[in-house]
Amino acid sequence: MQYFLNGLPIGAIYALVALSYSLIYAASGVLNWSQGDMVMLGAYLGFTLFQLLNLGFTPALFISMAFVACVGVLVQYFILRPLRERKAPPINVVIATLGVAIITRNIALVIWGPDAQIFSSPVSAKPITLGALSITPQDILIVTVGIGLMLVLQYFLKKTREGKALRAVAQDRYGAILMGIDTQRSDGVAFAASAALGAAAGILVAPIFFVTFNMGAGIGLKGFVAAVIGGLGYIPGAIAGGFFLGIVEAIAGGKISSGYRDAITFALLILVLWLKPSGLFLRKTRQKV
Amino acid sequence: MLVVEGIKASYGHTEVLHGVSFTAEEGKITTLIGANGAGKTTTLNCIAGVIKPQEGRILWKGQDITTLKPSQIVRMGISLIPEGRHVFPQMTVAENLEMGAYTRKDKEGVRRDLEWVLELFPVLKTRYKQLAGTMSGGEQQMLAVGRSLMANPELMLMDEPSMGLAPIIVQEVFKVIHQIKEMGKTILLVEQNATMALNHAHHAYVIELGKIVLSGSGRELLQNPEVEKAYLGL
Numbered sequence: 001m002q003y004f005l006n007g008l009p010i011g012a013i014y015a016l017v018a019l020s021y022s023l024i025y026a027a028s029g030v031l032n033w034s035q036g037d038m039v040m041l042g043a044y045l046g047f048t049l050f051q052l053l054n055l056g057f058t059p060a061l062f063i064s065m066a067f068v069a070c071v072g073v074l075v076q077y078f079i080l081r082p083l084r085e086r087k088a089p090p091i092n093v094v095i096a097t098l099g100v101a102i103i104t105r106n107i108a109l110v111i112w113g114p115d116a117q118i119f120s121s122p123v124s125a126k127p128i129t130l131g132a133l134s135i136t137p138q139d140i141l142i143v144t145v146g147i148g149l150m151l152v153l154q155y156f157l158k159k160t161r162e163g164k165a166l167r168a169v170a171q172d173r174y175g176a177i178l179m180g181i182d183t184q185r186s187d188g189v190a191f192a193a194s195a196a197l198g199a200a201a202g203i204l205v206a207p208i209f210f211v212t213f214n215m216g217a218g219i220g221l222k223g224f225v226a227a228v229i230g231g232l233g234y235i236p237g238a239i240a241g242g243f244f245l246g247i248v249e250a251i252a253g254g255k256i257s258s259g260y261r262d263a264i265t266f267a268l269l270i271l272v273l274w275l276k277p278s279g280l281f282l283r284k285t286r287q288k289v
Numbered sequence: 290m291l292v293v294e295g296i297k298a299s300y301g302h303t304e305v306l307h308g309v310s311f312t313a314e315e316g317k318i319t320t321l322i323g324a325n326g327a328g329k330t331t332t333l334n335c336i337a338g339v340i341k342p343q344e345g346r347i348l349w350k351g352q353d354i355t356t357l358k359p360s361q362i363v364r365m366g367i368s369l370i371p372e373g374r375h376v377f378p379q380m381t382v383a384e385n386l387e388m389g390a391y392t393r394k395d396k397e398g399v400r401r402d403l404e405w406v407l408e409l410f411p412v413l414k415t416r417y418k419q420l421a422g423t424m425s426g427g428e429q430q431m432l433a434v435g436r437s438l439m440a441n442p443e444l445m446l447m448d449e450p451s452m453g454l455a456p457i458i459v460q461e462v463f464k465v466i467h468q469i470k471e472m473g474k475t476i477l478l479v480e481q482n483a484t485m486a487l488n489h490a491h492h493a494y495v496i497e498l499g500k501i502v503l504s505g506s507g508r509e510l511l512q513n514p515e516v517e518k519a520y521l522g523l
Contacts, residue, residue, distance in 0.1 A: 161391075168377050168388050175375030177339060180363030180392035180440070 002133055003251045009139040010208070011246020012146030016201035017223025018230060018238035019153065020194035026170040026233040027190035028183075030080060030093050034100035035198050036220015041104060042068050042199025043206040043215065044112050047119050050203075057122035061145070061203050065196040072195025075100050076188045084187075101216065108213040116210035125207070142204045149200055150239055153193065157235070162189055170233075225269045231279020240281045290314055291336070291444060291477065296345035298331055305331050307499040308345065313444070313477045313492075318470050320478040320490035320507065322520055328499040329479040330372055333446045336477075337369040338362040349444065364392050368442035372449040372479075374433040378422025382413050385421050385432055389439030398441065406435045409468065427458035434465060444475045451482045463489055483520040487511045495520070 017039060024032045045064035049055045055063070079096050123141050127134035156163040168176040169186045177183060205219060222245065230241025245265065252264040272280060291313040298306040306328045313319035321329050334340040336347055338359040346355045354362055377385050386406065390399045407414040410431045416424060421432055430450060437445060447466070451459040463485055470476055480486035487493055490507035495516060503516065510516045 164380075164384060164388065165391060167380065171377040171379050172375050174339075174371065175377060176388070177359050178337060178363070178369050178371060178375070179388050179436075180360040181388075182358075182360050 003254045004247055005133060005135055006254070007247030007250030008243065009142040009246070010249065011243035012143050013201045013205045013219070013242075014223055014226040014245050015239045015242025016146055016149065016197050016204070017219060018226035018242045019150070019235065020197040020201075021224055021227040022230070022233050022235060022238040023197070024190050024194045026235070027166050028080070028187045029090070030097070032191075032194070033094065033097040033220070034075060034104060035194065035223065036216035036218075037101045037104040038068050038072065038195045038198035038216070039202040039205070039219050040108060040213065040216035041071065042202030043119070043211045044108055045199070046203035046206055047117050047211050050122070051117075051119060061200065064203060065199045068199035069192040069196040072191040073188050076191035080187065080191070081184060105213055105216065112213065114213065116212045119206035119211050121207035138207060145200070145204060149197065153197070156193070162186075166190060222265065225265055228269060229272050229279060230281050234279060234281070237279050237281040241279070244280070290350065291475065292348040293332070293336065294346050294348070296332070296335055296342040296347065298335055298340055298342045305499050306335070306342070309496065309499065309501055311494045311501055311504065313475060315475045316470070316473050317491040318466065318476045318478060318489055320480060320486040320493045321496055322480055322483045322486055322493060323496035325481070327496045329496055330448055332496070333369055333448050333477070333479055336446055337367065360392065363440055366441070366443035367446065368437040368440045368444070369446040370433050370437045370448060370450060372452060374429045376421040376429050376432050376436065379420060381418050381420055382416050382432060383418060385436050386413070386439050389436035392440065399439070402439055402441055406438050409465065410435050427454050427461070430454060430458070430462060431465070438469070442474065444477065445469065447476065447478045449479060449481060451480065451485060459485065483516070484511075
């Protein structure tokens with residue numbers, strides 16, 4: 001039970017990153033490898049606003065989400081759109097997003113330097129004990145904000161005009177075009193939302209880890225594993241996959257050794273790809289967004 | 290009136306339309322019949338703006354729409370009901386219909402249109418909250434037509450609305466097409482089911498390998514021995 005609790009906060013962060021992969025994949029069929037670096041960018045911006053400029057945690061969170069969302073739109077507009085118009089094969093698009101990742105990483109290196117930065121938690125990291133269980137206020141903050149953002153995303157997709165258009169494009173791109181939906185626009189919306197989710201994950205994870213220019217590689221890969229475990233492109237699966245991975249890692253770290261944690265994560269990925277490549281949580285009918 | 294003038298279109302290096310010309314009169318049913326691969330769907334996709342023709346032009350009510358984007362063409366009152374329906378499977382009937390009205394801003398008009406679409410297709414009313422992907426082919430076809438009507442189009446392009454449906458459902462689909470025409474809408478119907486199409490059309494064109502080879506009233510073509518041999522299978 002304690003391991004379960006320990007796994008929740010990191011699970012929420014994995015879930016946010018997994019959502020950012022799945023949302024773009026479902027809406028535009030692109031595997032965007034720069035997602036991890038949007039997490040890093042979010043963490044650095046949060047660090048700058050919260051730590052250096054002494055803004056509150058909430059404004060820092062929203063401003064960096066908005067800023068990184070704009071970065072996402074720029075990536076869609078200047079990188080993805082021209083490739084689409086030239087009918088480039090998917091592998092070219094994937095490589096282009098890897099390019100974006102490397103550029104973002106190096107820009108961060110230039111701006112913030114090579115040293116790891118410490119992001120001090122906005123709330124106490126001292127555990128509260130409840131009987132045999134303990135949890136820190138920081139963990140509670142991560143899980144609350146994480147779940148809050150997932151609810152906002154759900155509301156956006158189910159209730160708003162733009163969100164419904166996004167789902168329509170994900171389910172039947174040709175059908176959506178015939179309805180007069182501008183798919184360039186919905187791609188832009190998907191990239192913006194995904195980048196914002198990544199940025200939020202970055203700020204939430206920052207007090208746990210150090211903020212470094214190459215932090216995106218690790219967390220991006222973990223988020224991707226969570227998305228695949230849940231079924232890439234399947235929104236509820238990404239959430240389930242994220243929490244599942246977080247809890248498995250907590251159990252593995254506690255029962256076996258934290259040194260083996262990453263090995264177990266990727267062994268799990270191989271196992272899922274081998275036995276059930278459509279994801280653990282996908283029912284028979286293919287579901288998207 | 291819809292005027293299509295000598296359009297040529299290609300996929301990659303293969304030209305599939307070699308200068309197609311025809312017209313569709315307002316308030317009437319015009320049909321385009323022809324075999325698989327003759328270029329019927331490509332023609333409709335050109336009109337809807339999904340494919341850009343390399344040559345020729347398309348005029349709607351005297352205005353050149355050849356280079357417009359699909360979203361602009363929908364706003365001009367042209368709606369394509371695609372072959373294979375292309376409803377949104379994980380959305381409810383209600384959401385599918387809402388997507389049909391995506392480009393419209395007049396909330397009052399949308400509400401009115403929704404009411405009569407549900408009246409025209411009672412099955413959509415009973416399945417209002419059901420996911421479109423769980424419905425039968427015939428029901429999905431009705432949804433595709435209803436969704437298109439939600440855009441309040443003046444010109445409806447219908448691509449093989451009878452495909453894959455049981456004969457009794459095909460009858461129903463054609464009944465609906467007639468009702469829609471009665472409301473003053475212009476219909477351009479593409480069909481492999483030539484007998485059905487010719488029976489209902491005011492004017493018909495036969496397309497073969499990317500070219501119009503024959504035209505006349507529906508009745509004339511029904512009695513044309515060449516058409517009979519090639520398309521009616523009698």
